[in-house]
Amino acid sequence: MTFEALDVSLDENCFSDFIKRYHFNEEDKNEIIKLYRKVHPRVHAIFHHIVEEDENGGKVATVVASLGRAFDEYQNVLVRQQDIHGAYIVDCLGLELLSKAYDQIDVKIHEMTGLYAGGYIYAGSKEFPLEEIPAVMKKLGQKKIRYNEAYMLLPKKSVLFTTKLYDKKQESHSKCAECNAVNCSMRVEKYKASHVDNEAETKASPKEKGLIHLYTGEGKGKTTAAIGLSVRAAGAGKKVIFSQFMKGRDTSELNSFEILPNITVIRKEEDMGWFKKDDEESIALFTKAHNEILDKITDKVRTGKCDVLVLDEVTYPWNFGIIDKARLQDLIANKPENMEIVLTGRNADDFFVEHADYITRMEKVKHPFDAGIQGRLGIEF
Structure with a gap:
């Protein structure tokens, strides 16, 4: 069992698109770039996969990938500082880097198998219930990426999914494990809501x-x-x-x-x-x-x-x-x-x-x- 390294990065020329995609304001750009420059050198992106036959004789890849602990650690620091906006920016940067990782995973799977990845079925979806995570992780046979009692992958900027493999290249597929919409306008509100207790606790300390x-x-x-x-x-x-x-x-x-x-x-x-x-x-x-x-x-x-x-x-x-x-x-x-x-x-x-x-x-x-x-x-x- 070996992990493949992924070289993920963002071209600074693309930050305007990033701002639109994640519903930031143009005045956030300098902070976004500053936070990216701080967290990116600590990113350690990797993935591991296995290929099996499905019941119809086709090929299916099971993939686990991670950006490492950098995002978890940096977000925790920002939350303790009560900088929820900064922590949310870092969260979105992680999602964007994961999308870059998906592109590389598709390429590497093709190089190793000669086949093309189809749509991703993420852990937690209807087709891939969370309860199946322990069995799938055991089958993958790796220990770098774990899960907790709530079946949350750790480090948090990690994903587990399956994808059917095809002889011909498929159309571009969804690459968001959150809700199949990278520019989901609800994500920022959900993020803030999930950290409000942490923020209150910090203020009270x-x-x-x-x-x-x-x-x-x-x-x-x-x-x-x-x-x-x-x-x-x-x-x-x-x-x-x-x-x-x-x-x-x-x-x-x-x-x-x-x-x-x-x-x-x-x-x-x-x-x-x-x-x-x-x-x-x-x-x-x-x-x-x-x-x-x-x-x-x-x-x-x-x-x-x-x-x-x-x-x-x-x-x-x-x-x-x-x-x-x-x-x-x-x-x-x-x-x-x-x-x-x-x-x-x-x-x-x-x-x-x-x-x-x-x-x-x-x-x-x-x-x-x-x-x-x-x-x-x-x-x-």
């Missing part, structure tokens, strides 16, 4: 008091720990601002942050080189850059749309005196009650220590740099 973390010490892992906490928080639907001081060159975590929802990066775009503590020009350059970063952070925090604020390497501008300390103190000491703050950097000042609720001191016991091994892409940066 009291927010916890935010705490302050400090990762300091001579050992490796301070920024790495902050990155890990940020990813975990984003996965829980929290809005994260990940700010970096003293850094300008690209580091690998930035590539990961680009495809993760809920993480906003604030840092200097250009590489300023090494800081020279005895050079007035360098002092002025870094001070200006760090205060500009602080301005952006403060503006973001004031909007109330920050659950976790990371101040990566913040101890360095503090210790070198190349940041407005009074404003930084105010940001930390008078933070919004529910906002979490993560501080990183060596030689943490007493101010950071006194305000931290968590303090982790990284101790260097052994480091490959001492043996002449330089920092490695994807490991140190």
Whole structure:
């Protein structure tokens, strides 16, 4: 038993048709494209099929296909954020990618059998009752796509169907497992209704008091720990601002942050080189850059749309005196009650220590740099 990979994607030129098909407004286009760019790199589309003879001696294919867990995970994040509209967009993007998958499945079945797929009979239809799913899934003999007690396939962007195979190519057939109408105007209302309880539950959940973390010490892992906490928080639907001081060159975590929802990066775009503590020009350059970063952070925090604020390497501008300390103190000491703050950097000042609720001191016991091994892409940066 093997799964076949499917390469499904949407051409950005087709989004106008997508908007019409799913009854969006033209002003939704930028958000649709943005959400597509975030979720698509995580899509893992696959299908598996078997071919059997029917009672009349003809051939019938039974197919199970999935886009993977990306849509489930991303939709859950958006629902927790009470962004039902965004979650619905992602749902529709999944349906559209499934339609692309169907096209490829038809082609691959023809390549493997020399026959052409006819109309799809989906699990849950009159001809394919839900109660038959366990027996059919057992016959397929795969474990990547499952079903729950309600016979819902998991991951949710998965389908199970049968299709009769023909010697000649058939006319275009319906490709919507929902209701045989891809542009069903009821789908958005059904989606919103199915998530209203989840939304109400999210609104009713009291927010916890935010705490302050400090990762300091001579050992490796301070920024790495902050990155890990940020990813975990984003996965829980929290809005994260990940700010970096003293850094300008690209580091690998930035590539990961680009495809993760809920993480906003604030840092200097250009590489300023090494800081020279005895050079007035360098002092002025870094001070200006760090205060500009602080301005952006403060503006973001004031909007109330920050659950976790990371101040990566913040101890360095503090210790070198190349940041407005009074404003930084105010940001930390008078933070919004529910906002979490993560501080990183060596030689943490007493101010950071006194305000931290968590303090982790990284101790260097052994480091490959001492043996002449330089920092490695994807490991140190």
